[in-house]
Amino acid sequence: MPSISPELLARLKSLVSRDRLVRDTVDLCSVYSRTGEAGPALDRLAEILTRDGFEVERPAAGHPQAPAVAVRLKSGKPGPTLQFNGHLDTVHLPFVPPQVSGDRITGTGSCDMKGGTAAAVEALRVLRDCGEFTKGSILFTGHDLHEAPWGDGRQLEQLIRLGYCGDAVLIPEYLNGCIPVVGRGLATWRATIRRSGPPVHEVMRPKDQPSVIDAGAELIARLRQYATFLAGKNDPVAGSETVFVGQVHSGEIFNQYPQELWMEGTRRWLPSESRHIVEQEFRGLVKQVADRTKTEIVIDWFPVRDGFQLEPDHAFVRAFQDNYTATTGKSLEFGAKPFCDDCNTFWSLADIPGITHGPNAGGAHTLEEWVSIDDLCRVAHLYAATAIGYCVA
Numbered sequence: 344m345p346s347i348s349p350e351l352l353a354r355l356k357s358l359v360s361r362d363r364l365v366r367d368t369v370d371l372c373s374v375y376s377r378t379g380e381a382g383p384a385l386d387r388l389a390e391i392l393t394r395d396g397f398e399v400e401r402p403a404a405g406h407p408q409a410p411a412v413a414v415r416l417k418s419g420k421p422g423p424t425l426q427f428n429g430h431l432d433t434v435h436l437p438f439v440p441p442q443v444s445g446d447r448i449t450g451t452g453s454c455d456m457k458g459g460t461a462a463a464v465e466a467l468r469v470l471r472d473c474g475e476f477t478k479g480s481i482l483f484t485g486h487d488l489h490e491a492p493w494g495d496g497r498q499l500e501q502l503i504r505l506g507y508c509g510d511a512v513l514i515p516e517y518l519n520g521c522i523p524v525v526g527r528g529l530a531t532w533r534a535t536i537r538r539s540g541p542p543v544h545e546v547m548r549p550k551d552q553p554s555v556i557d558a559g560a561e562l563i564a565r566l567r568q569y570a571t572f573l574a575g576k577n578d579p580v581a582g583s584e585t586v587f588v589g590q591v592h593s594g595e596i597f598n599q600y601p602q603e604l605w606m607e608g609t610r611r612w613l614p615s616e617s618r619h620i621v622e623q624e625f626r627g628l629v630k631q632v633a634d635r636t637k638t639e640i641v642i643d644w645f646p647v648r649d650g651f652q653l654e655p656d657h658a659f660v661r662a663f664q665d666n667y668t669a670t671t672g673k674s675l676e677f678g679a680k681p682f683c684d685d686c687n688t689f690w691s692l693a694d695i696p697g698i699t700h701g702p703n704a705g706g707a708h709t710l711e712e713w714v715s716i717d718d719l720c721r722v723a724h725l726y727a728a729t730a731i732g733y734c735v736a
Contacts, residue, residue: 347731358469359723367461372441372450378432378494381487382409388485404501409487413507422479422734426509429460430489434708449713454704458714459515466726479734482509491647496688503693511659512689515701523699525581526651526680527611533643536604548600555604556593558636578613581679585611614650648683649691657696662732670725
């Protein structure tokens with residue numbers, strides 16, 4: 344699939360407004376929107392789009408306290424629908440207000456991913472105003488409930504089930520060093536090990552009472568063996584499946600026989616695996632430990648996303664790569680996706696090809712978020728060019 348003409352590329356670039364991108368990013372970042380509480384930020388996004396003349400839909404998608412935002416840009420002629428999708432919720436850290444300094448916008452959500460979402464909005468404007476978007480359509484969506492563990496992706500899943508999905512999707516997260524073609528699924532888990540009986544001094548403990556610490560040690564040892572087994576389930580790009588223990592806690596003081604121990608960790612799997620089989624296998628292993636140690640072990644299992652795959656020869660991928668090269672003079676290698684994002688959901692739930700590609704940015708999930716203004720402009724230009732290359736060319 345050929346890239347679009349240099350003349351049209353130049354025209355699209357001329358329509359990207361740096362000042363408008365700064366304004367929108369700062370505007371969105373000015374609204375505190377922790378996961379589950381992104382309603383005011385989505386309202387602000389709807390206001391921005393309405394002010395610019397777009398017809399905005401607000402599907403609740405199972406989360407009425409923060410209705411999603413959807414806009415459709417139609418050419419009037421049949422063709423593919425390319426979706427731009429962004430989340431406006433942020434992790435549960437203290438709010439840092441936005442500031443502009445040189446090429447950077449800082450503040451909560453600037454990196455993850457209000458800046459990228461503003462770039463997608465700018466691409467939408469460019470496509471509307473350029474006069475060259477003559478086939479197909481664009482679907483823009485914004486939503487809440489992205490960031491785990493506070494959100495589980497349910498709002499996006501419901502949007503997809505309601506038909507708010509295109510034939511391909513671009514997601515402006517801050518990954519841009521490769522075209523991700525494979526990624527692992529993820530679940531977080533918490534195991535709580537309990538014994539019966541009251542708290543007791545360690546010298547007075549009943550001999551027939553199991554030790555929750557011994558049971559925890561055995562569970563950790565079994566998980567280490569399990570991790571060795573999982574290492575054999577390997578993808579040359581994505582790496583191996585894993586199980587990980589990140590926290591272990593028990594006891595109140597040094598000489599009280601504890602009643603409870605809890606631990607937390609993650610389980611990551613390859614896209615060929617089913618999340619349900621993964622969970623069943625994990626619970627079976629834990630039950631064996633509970634039965635042997637005569638303890639009660641309760642598992643809280645929190646699926647985050649399924650695995651992800653992208654066919655490198657898909658027409659959408661070719662359009663993206665061709666226009667990336669045309670706009671930057673470089674090409675991108677294919678690689679692995681290190682984290683889970685909404686492309687995983689589009690692929691696993693609707694078999695829609697998705698590319699994660701956003702601006703140069705950093706500090707995600709910290710108090711030091713930032714995004715490059717120059718690169719926001721680049722992403723808006725690339726998204727508009729890819730849309731014409733995929734839908735029109």
